[in-house]
Amino acid sequence: MTFRDVFTHLGSILASLMFLWAVFQQYFPYQLRSSIEKYSQRFVSFVYPYIQITFTEFTGERLMRSEAYSAIETYLSSISSTQAKRLKADIVKNSNQSLVLSMDDHEEVADEFNGVKLWWASGKNVAKTQSFSFYPITDEKRYYKLTFHKRHRDLIIGPYLSHVIKEGKEIKVRNRQRKLYTNNGSMWSHVVFEHPATFETLALDPEKKREIIEDLIIFSKAEEFYSRIGRAWKRGYLLYGPPGTGKSTMIAAMANLLGYDLYDLELTAVKDNTELRKLLIETSSKSIIVIEDIDCSLDLTGQRRKKMEREEGGDKKDPKQKIPQEETKPSQVTLSGLLNFIDGLWSACGGEKLIVFTTNHVENLDPALIRKGRMDKHVELSYCSFEAFKVLARNYLKLESHHLFDPIQRLFAETKMTPADVAEHLMPKMASGDPEACLESLVRGLELSKMKAEDEEKPERITRVRKSEEELPVTGKNRAND
Structure with a gap:
């Protein structure tokens, strides 16, 4: 029998099967077809030892892009670049304009976790939708399908998928385009953060520099520790010293070391404590919230001192003290509101945040504002050493x-x-x-x-x-x- 005869015979078999399937769909009752399909699936699942999980691109009737799908896509990018034969390329708009590769539709790659092998496949369902235009509109629904042996169900559904989601989110954060935010009232606006400062180029005593770097790195890896001791995952830094000693440059170096976004909060533009709370809620995790020249932003630091002097009957005015807030500034942000912003109930929103204050005159700040637990680490930036x-x-x-x-x-x-x-x-x-x-x-x-x-x-x-x-x-x- 020649190859042509085999091909002809196979074609006739497939045609016969398609004819039988058409007859089955046309003439068999729906209830019977449903029962046959149900029992056939049970039979296949009994014989077929693998489990499949599908992660679709959109959830909630295509209203939102699935976070799980996005994390899986990012996680598989490194595996796809070494295994897949057909790849898609895209530019990530970060400071390095990185080229990111991902596997094309209907490709499959293998992964391994704790000695267990599993497979990821990308797919796409295309359906035509009704349209009044000349060209038909297609509805594309992409998905990832995970396949693994059923005896590893607990390992894959639990630890492995948690690992994939966590690793995918971390890779996405590392590759993202970092931003510098500023507020106009209760709204944040941003530009791309491109400050080149690093601790290597920072003019600072080497021992103090090493201490700060270690403190920052320990903080960035301490999620489990903060959760165990029952504290919000945040840390306060107070940078103080004469003008020109590098306080703003150090903040940029901190952001570049940790890969965090920066939120430069202008307190004088905030109307009241409610707006301040709203701004805090809208900040993301992995960020540094900065209030520069805290002693000049608002007249918060000397309120209790002035109240005490009035109670003691002191009529003498200190020329170094500022004019009362209500006479010069419209903002109604209070010291209590600022303290709640730093370490109140709302300060735990988002997690993994640094709050940094800078000042040229640390002696003017209210002790309640800079105590440990609010400003955990005080860093003096003094005059230049050799x-x-x-x-x-x-x-x-x-x-x-x-x-x-x-x-x-x-x-x-x-x-x-x-x-x-x-x-x-x-x-x-x-x-x-x-x-x-x-x-x-x-x-x-x-x-x-x-x-x-x-x-x-x-x-x-x-x-x-x-x-x-x-x-x-x-x-x-x-x-x-x-």
Whole structure:
């Protein structure tokens, strides 16, 4: 028998089966067909040892895209790139514009979990819908189908699917385009977050830098710990120090280290505590909520102090204190509302959040605002040290050592200069970018800063000497002169 004869014989068999199926559908009663199909499925399931689970792309009558489908799609992207023969490519709009591959429709890939092998297949159902236009509209419903042996049901339905969903969400977060949000009243708007700051380029003492990095990484992996001790998964940071010491740069470095979004909260634009709560609810997990210059945002920090002074009958006004809030600012956000924002019941919404305050004058802040449990870690960013200068020299001039480093080190021990001022001196002023000229500029700047500090200290020293002389006991010689 030739191949043509075999093919002809097979074709006639298939035609006969199709004819019998058509007769069955046409002439057999519906109840009989339903019973036959039900028992045939039971027979097949008894013989066929595999279980199949289908995850459709849309749920709720196509109103929402399924989170499970999206997580599975992301999880399978790495497996698909190595196994599938037909792939789909897409650009993820993150800072690196990454190319992500996923398996095309009707492809299958294998996966393994705890020594158990299973299979994922992608599919698509296409149905034509009625339309009054010239071209028919098709309704595409994509899905993923998971197939595994029935003896592994508990392992796959429990731990494996949880692992797939969790890993898929984490990959999606790593690949997402991170955003910088700001508020206009009770609404957030955003731009793409592209700040290049990292802890490697941050001008900070190496030991303090290492301590902060370790603290951040431990926090980002402590979900189970926070759940076990019954605390919301959040942590407060207070960054304080003179202007130009790198507080905003550190916040950007923290966001880049952890891969978090940034929410820059402008308190003066918030009408009241209700709007503040609404803004908090709309923040996502894996984010940093920042309130810069908290002592200047609203007159919250001195309210209790002023109330205490009024109760004690103190009529004396402190010129350093701000004008009362109601006379200058329309916002009705209160200290109580802000404290609830930080660690009240609503602060647990979303989870995995850092709340960062910055200030130039930590002494002006209300102790209730910065106590442990609200601002858990206090980080002082002070004037530039020699170790921080070496980081800046490496960043700006690509220098690890230079003969001018010794006088610069000596001058740093004798005077104060912020990292921002140091960076300005190290910024190449010419196209050639001569490193020695930049270092000489820094030496002159440090010497000038030292002279100014000494000049400012002279009147204070004279005043202290005179005051000391006035406080000396009157001697016999002085009495005789009198």
